[in-house]
Amino acid sequence: MPGLCVIGLQWGDEAKGKLVDWLAEGHDLIVRYQGGANAGHTVVVGDEVYKLHLIPSGIVHPGILNLVSAGVVIHPKTMLGEMDSLLERGVNIADRLKFSGRAHCVMPWHIKEDEIWNKVNSGDDNIGTTMRGIGPCYRDKVGRSFAIRMSDLLQPELEQQIRRITKYKIKSLAPFCDDGQVDLDAAKITEEYLGYAERLRPYIADTTRILLDAVDQDKGILFEGAQGSLLDVDFGTYPFVTSSNSSGVGVSSGTGVPGNWIGKTIGVAKCYSTRVGGGPFPTELHDETGEHIRVQGNEFGTTTGRPRRCGWFDAVAVRYTCRLSGADSICLTMLDVLSQLSEIHVCVAYELDGQRIEHFPENVSDIRRIKPIYETLPGWEQDITTARKLEDLPVNARAYAARLSELCQRPIEFISVGPDRVQTIVLNPDESLLDSSVV
Ligand code: GDP
Ligand code: IMO
Ligand code: MG
Numbered sequence: 001m002p003g004l005c006v007i008g009l010q011w012g013d014e015a016k017g018k019l020v021d022w023l024a025e026g027h028d029l030i031v032r033y034q035g036g037a038n039a040g041h042t043v044v045v046g047d048e049v050y051k052l053h054l055i056p057s058g059i060v061h062p063g064i065l066n067l068v069s070a071g072v073v074i075h076p077k078t079m080l081g082e083m084d085s086l087l088e089r090g091v092n093i094a095d096r097l098k099f100s101g102r103a104h105c106v107m108p109w110h111i112k113e114d115e116i117w118n119k120v121n122s123g124d125d126n127i128g129t130t131m132r133g134i135g136p137c138y139r140d141k142v143g144r145s146f147a148i149r150m151s152d153l154l155q156p157e158l159e160q161q162i163r164r165i166t167k168y169k170i171k172s173l174a175p176f177c178d179d180g181q182v183d184l185d186a187a188k189i190t191e192e193y194l195g196y197a198e199r200l201r202p203y204i205a206d207t208t209r210i211l212l213d214a215v216d217q218d219k220g221i222l223f224e225g226a227q228g229s230l231l232d233v234d235f236g237t238y239p240f241v242t243s244s245n246s247s248g249v250g251v252s253s254g255t256g257v258p259g260n261w262i263g264k265t266i267g268v269a270k271c272y273s274t275r276v277g278g279g280p281f282p283t284e285l286h287d288e289t290g291e292h293i294r295v296q297g298n299e300f301g302t303t304t305g306r307p308r309r310c311g312w313f314d315a316v317a318v319r320y321t322c323r324l325s326g327a328d329s330i331c332l333t334m335l336d337v338l339s340q341l342s343e344i345h346v347c348v349a350y351e352l353d354g355q356r357i358e359h360f361p362e363n364v365s366d367i368r369r370i371k372p373i374y375e376t377l378p379g380w381e382q383d384i385t386t387a388r389k390l391e392d393l394p395v396n397a398r399a400y401a402a403r404l405s406e407l408c409q410r411p412i413e414f415i416s417v418g419p420d421r422v423q424t425i426v427l428n429p430d431e432s433l434l435d436s437s438v439v
Helices: 018-025 077-090 108-120 132-142 150-154 158-176 187-205 207-216 250-255 286-298 314-324 365-370 394-406
Strands: 003-008 029-032 041-045 046-053 067-068 096-098 219-224 260-269 273-275 310-312 329-333 343-352 355-357 373-377 412-416 425-427
Touching: 003 018, 018 041, 018 219, 018 260, 018 329, 018 412, 029 207, 067 207, 077 187, 096 187, 096 207, 108 158, 150 158, 150 187, 158 187, 187 355, 207 219, 207 250, 260 314, 286 310, 314 343, 314 394, 329 394, 343 394, 373 394, 394 412
Parallel strands: 003 219, 003 260, 029 067, 029 219, 067 096, 260 329, 329 412
Antiparallel strands: 041 046, 273 310, 343 355, 343 373, 412 425
């Protein structure tokens, strides 16, 4: 059973958590493979709302093994907090959760560095990170000299390792701190992390081996992407990106599972666009329609609570990310949020320095200068949150979804009309909106 991937096609928060939970049944393993506690994935089952940052969104399904693999950066305190909160709510995690010993540990100095660089890079240069220490931890991972991995927490050298790194971090961060005082104490950090190690020991495992065994045994694996393809460190709106490969290209490097074993990818896209933090956003709305979408869609960050910037659907960007991430189909989310708009705009091309272009530029300066070229479609009045089949949707809503499908050159497989599991329309292959005759 070749692996199935769920990947965000925009700048994150596309409702990947909801789709992963929906698809979980029938899989043996669910894997988070990049990013860290910068992610905030929401699963809604009736009155129960689960906000997950590090633990895969399949955790509420009994009988599935949830893995946090080598490509993730783990903040042990956040992980323990999340585990405790699930246990309190009666979700059994024992034997159903494992993290890779190869995954890197987010340490107190990483959070401090995130804060410092956020202050140093102000204005238009500010990335507006989630302050979870993600960039600094990945930087140390690639740099190798000052990194600590989850399996290191269990080794006798940990104290010595923390002492050596703290010494270096204090020296390098002092010029950026008030009075040159860096609040990092090696003894305290060691004690704190030894405490985490004791509790996390039963969960640390060689997830690569578990996954490769699962491949050999033809088990069902679901890969859960975090962030979105436009935040990919190599292929996104660099430098306004996260520090990992958050598009489809990261699945193999983050897990150790060979690319030729990945069978299918579902790309998740909102039917409009949002972005949190800094960076270019060609279709951003600064008017009451943007505010309307923010309020209707409750567009406030799951991790930081920041208001998300909102704008029209950018079909040039999503066509690019569908190709980049290898999306076989699209899960179109938040369609209910656009109800009550008389007109909906879709960006179908850009104008760059007087020229029409139909590709997503690679340089941030070009992306800042592009002007979207819009096509306008009629909206619909009706509340669609109770729609469960394609034909329950008003004709204009179907026509809108069909046009997005056509512009992105991918069939739509799911349409989400609300946060709950049940608010999901599954399209049969013969309903593919790429064929506009069904509309
Ligand atoms: P993720 O990071 O991609 O998992 O997405 P988030 O959980 O950060 O943000 C998606 C938000 O939208 C969550 O609060 C979901 O409960 C909610 N949501 C998911 N699908 C829909 C939908 O179709 N309509 C509406 N109105 N909300 C949705
Ligand atoms: P999920 O998985 C939306 C954004 C931050 C910032 C940039 C870099 O819930 O979709 P970082 O802390 O990673 O160094 O921040 O990336 N960002 C996200 N935006 N959803 C996310 O995750 C994000 N994770 C990071 O806002 O602009
Ligand atoms: Mg999110």
